[in-house]
Amino acid sequence: GENVEQHPSTLSVQEGDSAVIKCTYSDSASNYFPWYKQELGKGPQLIIDIRSNVGEKKDQRIAVTLNKTAKHFSLHITETQPEDSAVYFCAAKVTGNQFYFGTGTSLTVIP
Amino acid sequence: KAGVTQTPRYLIKTRGQQVTLSCSPISGHRSVSWYQQTPGQGLQFLFEYFSETQRNKGNFPGRFSGRQFSNSRSEMNVSTLELGDSALYLCASRAGGGEDGYTFGSGTRLTVV
Numbered sequence: 001g002e003n004v005e006q007h008p009s010t011l012s013v014q015e016g017d018s019a020v021i022k023c024t025y026s027d028s029a030s031n032y033f034p035w036y037k038q039e040l041g042k043g044p045q046l047i048i049d050i051r052s053n054v055g056e057k058k059d060q061r062i063a064v065t066l067n068k069t070a071k072h073f074s075l076h077i078t079e080t081q082p083e084d085s086a087v088y089f090c091a092a093k094v095t096g097n098q099f100y101f102g103t104g105t106s107l108t109v110i111p
Numbered sequence: 112k113a114g115v116t117q118t119p120r121y122l123i124k125t126r127g128q129q130v131t132l133s134c135s136p137i138s139g140h141r142s143v144s145w146y147q148q149t150p151g152q153g154l155q156f157l158f159e160y161f162s163e164t165q166r167n168k169g170n171f172p173g174r175f176s177g178r179q180f181s182n183s184r185s186e187m188n189v190s191t192l193e194l195g196d197s198a199l200y201l202c203a204s205r206a207g208g209g210e211d212g213y214t215f216g217s218g219t220r221l222t223v224v
Contacts (some may be wrong), residue, residue: 044154044216
């Protein structure tokens with residue numbers, strides 16, 4: 001089955017700096033890659049996703065890039081704010097199969 | 112529209128007991144998946160139901176079971192509870208047709224003592 005690795009496991013940045021979280025996947029058939037943000041006491045929330053026919057997608061301060069050849073994808077958060085502090089999960093999916101999640105990155109934005 | 116609703120939010124059970132957790136998906140969503148979340152193991156996939164049929168299943172023992180009703184609501188059951196079953200159980204729904212992301216509920220925090 002698919003194997004998704006996520007790095008780093010913890011990340012601290014100063015407010016206003018950028019944060020980058022990277023994931024690699026093993027199954028070249030994976031074609032959908034969502035990112036989730038989980039705040040304390042809540043379930044994960046979808047923040048952005050990308051499909052395999054696209055190399056980059058941006059939504060305000062959040063962007064995701066996908067390199068199918070290298071089988072990795074990354075989440076970029078610019079101009080970080082304290083409310084960006086949370087745990088972020090990446091995931092990969094093959095059509096018809098289940099989602100495979102990374103192990104999470106705990107992001108702390110220091111005011 | 113209403114989000115994914117999980118009940119109860121918190122639950123304390125004794126080893127050996129059984130428990131049933133409930134999930135109401137977003138209206139119109141036909142796919143419901145269940146995950147176990149623990150600090151050490153992250154998000155572990157339990158199973159996915161689509162139109163009352165189990166579509167995918169993770170690597171959990173047979174003590175973990177689920178079902179989906181005709182209105183897409185889902186339940187999961189854990190029998191003969193063990194201390195290691197203590198976790199946050201998350202339900203997630205999606206429309207289910209193609210590639211789209213989940214909407215998660217807030218979870219049920221199960222503590223086994």
